Amino acid sequence: MDLDQVADELYGLTPAEFTEARDRAADRARRDGDRPLAKRIRALRRPTTAAWLANLLVRTHPTGTTALLDLGRALRAAQDQLAGAQLRELLVQRHQVVLALVAQALDEARDAGRQVGDGPAQELAETLQATLADESAAAEFAAGRLSTALSPGAEPSLPAGGTDGGTGGHPTAAAGAAGASPPGESRTRDDSTPDAPRPSADHDRLEAEAAELADQVKRARKDAKRAERRAAAAQGEADRAQYAAEDSDEAVQRARAALEQARAAYGTTSAAARARREEAATAATRAGEAAAHAEQLTRRLEALRERITSRGRR
Known part of the structure; x- marks a missing residue:
């Protein structure tokens, strides 16, 4: 018996079943003489309802889980590359995928005899959004051992001006272009400009x-x-x-x-x-x-x- 095996079994249970099963596993490890393992097992936290729903999705809907993780990678790549058109399309897919997975999780919960309220359902949607937005959150979700819901970060932002790449979609590049001198012209010093501070004074400042x-x-x-x-x-x-x-x-x-x-x-x-x-x-x-x-x-x-x-x- 090792911690990964025990955790996989425990986080596949409902929150109501978790604590008693965890304590039994910890007692078994202690009786086997592995006190460090027993302590680590007992430190495992009971999942909230939203976390249980997310773990349930990973176990019962592997195809939907894989699609979610693939969509998250595509979204993050489009954000990094400032691919506006692709990002807009992926954001629409994100909304549809999250709604579908939440509905599937609620169906699974009803089949398991659990009625889930609006609060846990909203927390599950936020967990799925966090999975799409953040690579480390995606890894936690895919492991199927969440004890609490994940919080989404900032919403993906479209490139400024709605263009794909180029200076029109990147404020820094646009500012740099605006401040550059036109070709063939050179900047001349205005005689009315005050003298620059002396090097020593500038250094001190x-x-x-x-x-x-x-x-x-x-x-x-x-x-x-x-x-x-x-x-x-x-x-x-x-x-x-x-x-x-x-x-x-x-x-x-x-x-x-x-x-x-x-x-x-x-x-x-x-x-x-x-x-x-x-x-x-x-x-x-x-x-x-x-x-x-x-x-x-x-x-x-x-x-x-x-x-x-x-x-x-x-």
């Missing part, structure tokens, strides 16, 4: 600007690290809230099922009780009739004995 910029970079990096820590903490809280929400939803579903069973049982037992009451009433009536008949027979018997006694005396 640049040094000061560089020092200030270095301080800004240092502060920005610190701010970025703090933001990353806050984002990680927020993501952890969001994951925990998501797990709690899904647990609550599952508890509600179980309670509804138990209520339906209780109502059915109540109907059955109520009908049985009515039948027993009717039987008891019938039996009581018959018992009364039998008692009256017995009383009548008893009086007849006493009368008969009285007559026998009277004749014996004669």
Whole structure:
């Protein structure tokens, strides 16, 4: 048993089945004497509903998954090459492919007995968009072991002006062309232009600007690290809230099922009780009739004995 094998099995389960199966696998690894593996297995996080849907797609729809990954590579290549016409066509395909895969995943979830709300469905769509936009996200998706949904980055942007290549589609190139001197002309220095700063003064100014910029970079990096820590903490809280929400939803579903069973049982037992009451009433009536008949027979018997006694005396 290794971690890859265990993870493949666990992330093929529903979120409700995951935790118990993970803990059993970790216990098995510990009993086998592999404590490091047991610790790594127990660290595997239960998938959110959206992550489970994505993993389900990878396992049950390999053709659609391959088409999604191929489309993502084509989109990223078109973006890098500033191929506007091709990118527009691929963006239309992206919309269609994402909608189709989300619909397939929801069908699979219903077949598995899970009703999925709008929130997880939207998170699945964002995961598929992230897969299309980012190579590392595509690799995570293709592995089929997501524990949380993926967040898409910036939308692919069409080249400026809608052209394919050339300076018309690249702002930097266009700016460079606009600032260049026409062929055959040379720039002449305007006599009215102030003299340039002396080299020493210019050097000092640049040094000061560089020092200030270095301080800004240092502060920005610190701010970025703090933001990353806050984002990680927020993501952890969001994951925990998501797990709690899904647990609550599952508890509600179980309670509804138990209520339906209780109502059915109540109907059955109520009908049985009515039948027993009717039987008891019938039996009581018959018992009364039998008692009256017995009383009548008893009086007849006493009368008969009285007559026998009277004749014996004669």
